[in-house]
Amino acid sequence: MQRVGFVGWRGMVGSVLLERMRAEGDFRGFEPVFFTTSNVGGAPPAVGLDAPPLADAGDLAALSGLDVVVSCQGGDYTTATHGPLRARGWRGAWIDAASTLRMRDDAVIILDPVNRDVIDRAVDAGVRDFIGGNCTVSLMLMVMAGPIRAGMVEWISSMTYQAASGAGAKNMQELVRQMQVLGERAGTLATDPATGALALDSNVQETLRSDAYPVREFGVPLAASLIPWIDKAVADGQTREEWKGHVEANKILSLSPEVPIDGLCVRVGSMRCHSQALTIKLRRDVPIPELEAAIRASNEWAKIVPNEPDATRRDLTPVTVAGTLDVKIGRLHAMRMGKDHVAAFTVGDQLLWGAAEPLRRMLKLWLAR
Ligand code: HSE
Numbered sequence: 001m002q003r004v005g006f007v008g009w010r011g012m013v014g015s016v017l018l019e020r021m022r023a024e025g026d027f028r029g030f031e032p033v034f035f036t037t038s039n040v041g042g043a044p045p046a047v048g049l050d051a052p053p054l055a056d057a058g059d060l061a062a063l064s065g066l067d068v069v070v071s072c073q074g075g076d077y078t079t080a081t082h083g084p085l086r087a088r089g090w091r092g093a094w095i096d097a098a099s100t101l102r103m104r105d106d107a108v109i110i111l112d113p114v115n116r117d118v119i120d121r122a123v124d125a126g127v128r129d130f131i132g133g134n135c136t137v138s139l140m141l142m143v144m145a146g147p148i149r150a151g152m153v154e155w156i157s158s159m160t161y162q163a164a165s166g167a168g169a170k171n172m173q174e175l176v177r178q179m180q181v182l183g184e185r186a187g188t189l190a191t192d193p194a195t196g197a198l199a200l201d202s203n204v205q206e207t208l209r210s211d212a213y214p215v216r217e218f219g220v221p222l223a224a225s226l227i228p229w230i231d232k233a234v235a236d237g238q239t240r241e242e243w244k245g246h247v248e249a250n251k252i253l254s255l256s257p258e259v260p261i262d263g264l265c266v267r268v269g270s271m272r273c274h275s276q277a278l279t280i281k282l283r284r285d286v287p288i289p290e291l292e293a294a295i296r297a298s299n300e301w302a303k304i305v306p307n308e309p310d311a312t313r314r315d316l317t318p319v320t321v322a323g324t325l326d327v328k329i330g331r332l333h334a335m336r337m338g339k340d341h342v343a344a345f346t347v348g349d350q351l352l353w354g355a356a357e358p359l360r361r362m363l364k365l366w367l368a369r
Pocket of ligand 1: 134135163165167241
């Protein structure tokens with residue numbers, strides 16, 4: 001029986017992974033081993049399969065005895081462990097949520113609903129490193145891979161609205177704490193119908209600018225504001241998050257020639273859904289119904305929301321999409337620039353298709369092969 005090691009299963013992405021695996025009845029037909037960086041010998045999580053006490057995540061000998069490692073532990077762990085493990089001659093499958101190995105030639109970025117063919121070719125060629133994509137990129141491709149692969153798309157500009165969860169669990173907590181402090185400081189100004197909007201606004205601005213406002217994680221207020229910068233600066237004025245859009249999307253779909261993808265990435269006060277406003281430049285005038293058909297044909301999770309007010313307000317929001325596997329796309333319409341420019345808005349849960357789900361499915365694919 002194959003032995004599968006899980007590292008980083010207690011963190012946010014790891015917890016969602018285990019939750020999804022339990023929900024799908026995935027814990028069968030293999031021997032799980034749970035690793036830890038802090039609690040060696042502790043009790044493993046209850047997954048319905050017998051598992052030994054927690055093993056040391058830094059123990060290369062223990063990791064070498066596995067057929068598969070699934071890591072949600074983060075980039076530092078990947079950097080410290082993957083190379084030395086391979087250097088020992090380990091030939092197992094490394095399935096990882098971190099970005100460290102993504103762009104290596106000998107790694108494939110996994111998003112099987114849209115790139116199963118790329119994954120299969122990589123496996124046949126001996127690739128053993130399977131890396132989850134950046135969440136924004138994966139969520140965009142879940143709805144746009146169909147039109148791209150049908151040759152309809154010349155380029156895409158994606159302006160993102162990214163959730164606090166993408167920055168980490170502590171950031172989600174800080175966002176809610178920021179909201180709480182705003183509410184506490186506003187007191188009855190937020191509820192008294194006689195309050196003037198300007199009085200309320202100055203109270204909020206004063207709170208946002210006070211030295212005591214909780215900004216340890218984000219560095220600046222997010223609640224009642226936004227942050228138009230994610231990750232570090234790279235070349236040409238882009239952030240690393242923006243750079244990933246083009247390079248990862250083209251690698252995931254193995255596109256040649258490449259389809260240019262670029263835009264600005266912005267953090268907003270959403271909890272776990274990333275949204276994106278897309279400008280899609282088409283190679284020809286594609287009627288919207290034809291574009292929608294290509295989106296639908298790509299995979300069963302891409303869901304189109306009619307470009308109507310009630311449907312949009314009800315269905316095309318982080319509130320509706322959070323915790324579901326649906327990736328929604330709506331507001332689809334030709335733009336004033338010409339029928340070959342189409343606007344769209346998309347929303348997806350960044351912890352599911354954006355992080356845990358491609359890993360869960362890759363493990364299943366690997367074990368079944
Ligand atoms: N980098 C993403 C973000 C999340 O900051 O929202 C991980 O893919």
